[in-house]
Amino acid sequence: MELLRIVDANLNRAREGLRVVEEIGRFYLNDRELYLKFKQLRHLLKDGEKSFETAPYLFRQSEIDVGAESDYLESERKNLNEVITANFKRVEESLRVLEEYSKLLRGKSEYFKQARFITYELEKVIMLKMPKSIDYSLYLVTDDVYLKDPSIFSVIEQCIMSGVTVLQYRAKEKTSREMLREAERLREMTKKHGIPLIINERMDLALAVDADGVHMGQDDLTYEKAKRYLGDRIIGISSSTYKQAKEAIENGADYIGHGPIFPTPTKKDAHPACGMKSIADIRIEFPDAKIIAIGGINLENSERVIKAGADGFAVVSAVLGSVDPSGAVKRFKDILEGREKIYEGERYDTTNKSP
Ligand code: TZP
Numbered sequence: 001m002e003l004l005r006i007v008d009a010n011l012n013r014a015r016e017g018l019r020v021v022e023e024i025g026r027f028y029l030n031d032r033e034l035y036l037k038f039k040q041l042r043h044l045l046k047d048g049e050k051s052f053e054t055a056p057y058l059f060r061q062s063e064i065d066v067g068a069e070s071d072y073l074e075s076e077r078k079n080l081n082e083v084i085t086a087n088f089k090r091v092e093e094s095l096r097v098l099e100e101y102s103k104l105l106r107g108k109s110e111y112f113k114q115a116r117f118i119t120y121e122l123e124k125v126i127m128l129k130m131p132k133s134i135d136y137s138l139y140l141v142t143d144d145v146y147l148k149d150p151s152i153f154s155v156i157e158q159c160i161m162s163g164v165t166v167l168q169y170r171a172k173e174k175t176s177r178e179m180l181r182e183a184e185r186l187r188e189m190t191k192k193h194g195i196p197l198i199i200n201e202r203m204d205l206a207l208a209v210d211a212d213g214v215h216m217g218q219d220d221l222t223y224e225k226a227k228r229y230l231g232d233r234i235i236g237i238s239s240s241t242y243k244q245a246k247e248a249i250e251n252g253a254d255y256i257g258h259g260p261i262f263p264t265p266t267k268k269d270a271h272p273a274c275g276m277k278s279i280a281d282i283r284i285e286f287p288d289a290k291i292i293a294i295g296g297i298n299l300e301n302s303e304r305v306i307k308a309g310a311d312g313f314a315v316v317s318a319v320l321g322s323v324d325p326s327g328a329v330k331r332f333k334d335i336l337e338g339r340e341k342i343y344e345g346e347r348y349d350t351t352n353k354s355p
Helices: 002-028 032-050 068-073 080-104 109-129 152-162 176-193 203-208 223-230 242-251 277-285 302-307 325-337 339-343
Strands: 138-141 166-169 197-200 213-216 234-239 255-258 291-294 312-315
Touching: 002 032, 002 080, 002 109, 032 109, 080 109, 138 152, 138 291, 138 325, 152 176, 152 325, 166 176, 176 197, 176 203, 197 203, 203 213, 203 223, 213 223, 223 234, 223 242, 234 242, 242 255, 242 277, 255 277, 277 291, 302 312, 302 325, 312 325, 325 339
Parallel strands: 138 166, 138 312, 166 197, 197 213, 213 234, 234 255, 255 291, 291 312
Antiparallel strands: none
């Protein structure tokens, strides 16, 4: 009856993994529907277990398990999402094993099969509900002017190595084919250095290169339409007014790129500068929103933008137009590292100082 040891081990594995993810639904997402789904899963496991003629736990012999130590060798988890994914994988694998062996041992494999499908669905739902832990603080955006320079890719890579946390590929004057080539190159580079790649506007391109997300302007496809195709990829929205920001945040945008805060020569069709007070207004109303300030941000004014309540800033010319782009990134990084100090004293600078 060694095979019932396999069943017992996998029942335990499935239950343990389920408990880990169930706690997320219950205590972290506070979601009753998820809680009820997990309850249903536990019942299916119980029914599956009872369908064997002999109780599988009677065959447990943990002390002679030749693979027992392998569980301790599991890799480290860098964030909550990794904990969830690893545990769902564990549950799904165990359920597959249970399904196969119960066919052989005259248990009811349908219980495990049903549980496996519910688990796949739950994984998708939980991952969509999880806030994405992305560091948006130093967000570099490309522009056609700088993309003309053949050395731009090595410049971008140096900037990433100096501390850029998100890269957006934004090109307006290129053919789709050229954009595909460039985006593929940047995809490889951002993967190598472990930062997200966002594609401006072009959802098709984002999907083609498997980018982490898309940035949408006010005239582009709506958030709802984009979401249907992009699933759990990042969706950022441009806003220039409080009303646009509110709408984007309430629709579920992962972040807003708010601006132009200051006048900028980089975006020809930009809205008039909206000033720093608008950042503070949004922050006060939406304390958890991810607000990325954009437009005319440089080493002199970026500290004030953070003080106004932004989580970070997106820059084009202050980095790519600098004589020393990676040096500029390092200086921005120093400013961001002093963030806590900026927050001491007055929490948000709500005065409408002229830029
Ligand atoms: N969206 C609003 S302003 C802007 C974009 C893409 C351009 C920002 O460029 P710069 O050079 O950092 O002002």
